[in-house]
Amino acid sequence: MTEPAIVVDGVSKSFRVYQERNQSIKAAVLRRGRSRYTDFHALQDVSFEIPKGSTFGLLGRNGSGKSTLLKVMARILNPDAGSITMDGRVAAMLEVGSGFHPELSGRENVYLNGAILGMRKDEIDAKFDRIVEFSGVGDFIDQPVKNYSSGMYVRLGFSVSIHVEPDILLVDEVLAVGDMDFQEKCMEKFAQFRDQGRTVVVVSHGLEQMRSFCDQAAWLDHGVVQDVGPARRIVDEYADSSHAAKPVDGGGMRFGTGEIAVERIELLARDGGDPDGLQTGDGMLMRAHYRAHETIERPVLGVSIGTREGIHVWGTHGFDAGWVPERIEPGTGTIDIRIDGLPLLPGMYDVSTVIQDFRRTVIYDSLQRGASFTLQRGERDNAGGIVALDVAFGGLDPEQPIVPLSRLR
Amino acid sequence: MSGGVTTARERRARRAEERATAFSLMRNLALREIRAEYKRTVLGRVWSLLNPVAQIAIFSLVFGLLLRLPVPTGTNSEIHFFPLWIGIGVITWAYVSGSISGGMSSLLANQGLLTKVYFERSVLVVSSIVANTTTYLTELVVLVLITALIGGPAVLLYVPLLVPLLALTIAFVIGLSLMLSVALVYFRDLQHLWAIFTQIWMYASGVMFPVALVQQAQDQLASEGVLVDGQPLPLVTIFELNPTERILAAFRNIIYDYAVPSLDTWLYIGVWAFGLLVIGTLVFRRFSRNVVEEL
Secondary structure, X not given: OOOEEEEEEEEEEEEEEEOOOOOOHHHHHHOOOOOOEEEEEEEEEEEEEEEOOOEEEXXXXXXXXXXXXXHHHOOOOOOOEEEEEEOOOEEEEOOOOOOOOOOOEHHHHHHHHHHHOOOOHHHHHHHHXXXXXXXXXXXXXXXXXXXXXXXXXXXXXXXXXXXXXOOEXXXXXXXXXXXXXXXXXXXXXXXXXXXXXXXEEEEOOOHHHHHHHOOEEEEEXXXXXXXXXXXXXXXHHHHHHXXXXXXXXXXXXXXXXXXXXXXXXXXXXXXXXXXXOXXXXXXXXXXXXXXXXXXXXXXXXXXXXXXXXXXXXXXXEHHHHOOOOOEEOOEEEEEEEEEOOOOXXXXXXXEEEEEEOOOOOOEEEEEEEEEEEEEEOOOOOOOOOOEOOOOOOOOOOOOOOOOOHHHHO | OOOOOOOHHHHHHHHHHHHHHHHHHHHHHHHHHHHHHOOOOOOOXXXXXXXXXXXXXXXXHHHHHHOOOOOXXXXXXXXXXXXXXXXXXXXXXXXXXXXHHHHHOHHHHOHHHHHHOOOOOHHHHHHHHHHHHHHHHHHHHHHHHHHHHHHOXXXXXXXXXXXXXXXXXXXHHHHHHHHHHHHHHHOOOHHHHHHHHHHHHHHHOOOOOOHHHHHHHHXXXXXXXXXXXXXXXXXXXXXXXXXXXXHHHHHHHHHOOOOOOOHHHHHHHHHHHHHHHHHHXXXXXXXXXXXXXXX
């Protein structure tokens, strides 16, 4: 299985970034056909091979060229230099429901979308029932798609795409589609693809997804390949590099795209009072002071607690907590996270926050160790570890007398 | 296949498959356009007939009744009916100009598709023209039926000639649209410029007046002493240089006159059609490769 399915050989691609776009004849005449532009090198001499039957991830920051590379692979863009050789039928899933017409029925759109993705009519005929079943739109299939809920629309589009069953599938950030059930079905389908020896190339921001989903990966930065190899290693390398974050004035480190940022994490006692003297088992109120630079749709806030030694103790985010605001308008504000009890042993703890987009593919802001608190010894005492569990010893069999508490202190 | 080495046969098979998928896509996109066009209208497809009927009525009133243009008599059919004569011109011109403007803007109109999926790009231009052609075909059938009622069923003998003529017209329109569609992506002004040009082109194609009128003007100018090298100003020759004038004349020849267009006409239209198709294809191939970046 070492035969390559895709050979990327010395691919370069640059775009012209116009100071003033020359799309009117007047502008062209005035400047005699020349328009001012600078070249943006999206890809520079990129070379690697993708083995047949592998699931290959492309990762890198926004603007690193990974989507451009995917588009070159999909033949949507033409490379300036170099070549890409593909062995087998290729389908690209850069968008779901390409070419769907709202006034046409689901059925008509399946045929249309299928044809756009390169399926012939007899092929769609054969797969039609499976496509509808997978999408779960049921009887709605003969309704115009404008009557579909957004979920149905996306599921139908995704279902068509996934039934193209190409030898090579190129996917861009469309894994996070539909509800949990549907996502599970999709993952199953991708696993099936792999078992059938098909090659899948994925571009994603979701590092965890990449780590578990891909077996090989390439890491791009500013259009240059940084490394290619086993996904786990590459994801770790990438994570380390991108977490090389900037230190923050108030303590901690920060990285992210910065559309919204947690400026300060305020820690209070549960009643909103002074947090000094917090004990094991006490409640706590974390107040995140944020500043948004633009309207953020459905931000997902995450919080985590770690020990000074860097052990991840606990974490949750709005998705798990069932709390995601529709939007946050530009400006400043606060968000409260209330913890009823801290079952942690005495010690120093750090609090980190992260704000992501709804699909959790973009990290707007990650404030690492933005605040810290010290837990004092409480009523309950535990000997070692991190967490304070409720314990009770007993049931000594055969029975023996127990040393009285007073003798233990 | 091993090690990426593809044999000629495999390449051929792949290309055949690509052609098949491109054809299937073309069919589907054309269907989308046809199906979606009159969705949610009460009259639906009837509109595609009502529109030209209204145009014919207007042109007949203005040019036939008010301006009293000479009504040509069909050479073999003896038909003497201005609305029919102008109808052939109006409907065919609407088809030609509509197809060109539709085909021309098809790349821009489908930006979303172009930036997200790879497929043979020319399919967009061709499918838009195919959709227009199917509408034109129904109109043509109605025209021929009306002609048969007025001038007798002999028109049916000449109908087969419409097939090669329509084929040449389609080639002409596709060639021009291919060229214009990529040009439009680079120069958006073209859309507005083209709208003006189409107005001029309509009059230059003799949609609502016969050549006889041009001949009249030429003779009158000559009698008034406007001469070039002792010859009358060759208005008719210039008029007939316009390929669409020839195309409209050929359609009228077949349907209105019950006659076979002259060999000279066939050749002239043929040269234009093939010339434009070849040049259009070459231009499109050369410039469509990087069109996505300009969208």
